[in-house]
Amino acid sequence: MQPWEEFKRKYPSGEVMYSIDGEYLGLIRINTLNVLCGYVKLPENHPYIGLDLYDIMHVNNPLYELDVHGGVTFADYIEGGCAHVGDYAIGFDCAHAGDYVPRFSDFTPLADGIWRDETFVINELKSLTEQLRGI
Numbered sequence: 001m002q003p004w005e006e007f008k009r010k011y012p013s014g015e016v017m018y019s020i021d022g023e024y025l026g027l028i029r030i031n032t033l034n035v036l037c038g039y040v041k042l043p044e045n046h047p048y049i050g051l052d053l054y055d056i057m058h059v060n061n062p063l064y065e066l067d068v069h070g071g072v073t074f075a076d077y078i079e080g081g082c083a084h085v086g087d088y089a090i091g092f093d094c095a096h097a098g099d100y101v102p103r104f105s106d107f108t109p110l111a112d113g114i115w116r117d118e119t120f121v122i123n124e125l126k127s128l129t130e131q132l133r134g135i
Contacts, residue, residue: 003115004034004102015080018122024132026125027078027089028118034102038121039074039091040128047135049088051075062135063090068128069116070096090132092124 001009007030008014018026025041042049053063053075063072074091094116095101102115 002102003117004030007036007118016118018125020126020129024129026122026129027091028121028125029080031093031095033095033104035094035099036116036118036121037074037091037093038068038125038128039078039089040125040132041078041087041089042132046088046132048075048090048132066090066128066131068092068131069094069120069124070099090128092128094121 010016011030015027015029018028020026020040023043027039027041029037029039031037048062051061051063053061053072055061063075066072069092071092072090073093074089076088078087078089098113100113100115
């Protein structure tokens with residue numbers, strides 16, 4: 001069984017929540033490309049709530065300063081099946097150069113990379129949380 005199939009078997013909803021600490025929660029989802037995405041739910045008073053990742057007028061967008069795998073690719077309110085729908089989160093995906101993307105297995109360079117597993121994503125979530133906590 002491929003690791004992405006194992007993740008879907010282990011978590012039939014396609015997602016799992018992690019308590020990173022008392023104030024921050026992590027969410028891991030598998031997307032339609034069969035790669036994992038990680039999100040950190042921000043506490044209510046965090047100054048980054050509402051920041052627009054794609055605000056090109058904001059020259060010094062602080063979201064671009066966060067060091068996480070592939071860079072921040074999500075900053076918005078959570079949608080979907082988890083219990084934290086409507087909460088603001090910052091996240092990333094594992095579909096970058098050097099990553100194996102199962103849906104693009106016939107497309108180079110995404111065919112020869114590493115499939116980033118749950119442990120990898122958890123470690124990135126912990127690192128991202130530490131950065132967000134320090135703001």
